[in-house]
Amino acid sequence: MRKYGFEDIGYITTFEKMTKSSVVDYISDGGILYFVVNSRNFYEIIGRDGVNIKKLSEKFGKKIKVYRYSKDIKEFIKNLVIKPCEKIEIIDDKNGKSLKIKVANKDKAIIIGREGKNLTIIKKLMDRQFGIKKIQIM
Numbered sequence: 001m002r003k004y005g006f007e008d009i010g011y012i013t014t015f016e017k018m019t020k021s022s023v024v025d026y027i028s029d030g031g032i033l034y035f036v037v038n039s040r041n042f043y044e045i046i047g048r049d050g051v052n053i054k055k056l057s058e059k060f061g062k063k064i065k066v067y068r069y070s071k072d073i074k075e076f077i078k079n080l081v082i083k084p085c086e087k088i089e090i091i092d093d094k095n096g097k098s099l100k101i102k103v104a105n106k107d108k109a110i111i112i113g114r115e116g117k118n119l120t121i122i123k124k125l126m127d128r129q130f131g132i133k134k135i136q137i138m
Helices: 006-019 042-046 048-060 073-081 105-112 114-130
Strands: 022-029 032-038 063-068 085-093 096-103 132-137
Touching: 006 022, 006 032, 006 048, 022 114, 032 114, 042 048, 042 063, 048 063, 063 073, 073 085, 073 096, 073 114, 096 105, 105 114, 105 132, 114 132
Parallel strands: 032 063, 096 132
Antiparallel strands: 022 032, 085 096
16 A cells, blocks of 8 residues: 655545546656546546646646556556557566566667656556566567
């Protein structure tokens, strides 16, 4: 069970009320708020041209990123990575679960992010949701 501070609970509650969605997971990392949502109509949450997210971003004074939750590991990682994955391999051995994700060479830097920030968030969310400790981008 994750513990959130008062401010974080406020962000989650406001997000859920304004988007009429259910937050499955949430991470605050500096000036960015990451929300993982369980929703039938994900695009309704975002709004036309991202209008709903823009409103929330202005209200919170922070950048917002929203990802669709899935109980399926492969589907969830596709939702997090955004760019098309050529292959996703789940390895479950004595060291625990890990992932190997094959993407186009031109997309690797985008997925990893500046100073590995995107990959760090992806790893945190995959660990929290599926117990996956290691992710390798190939």
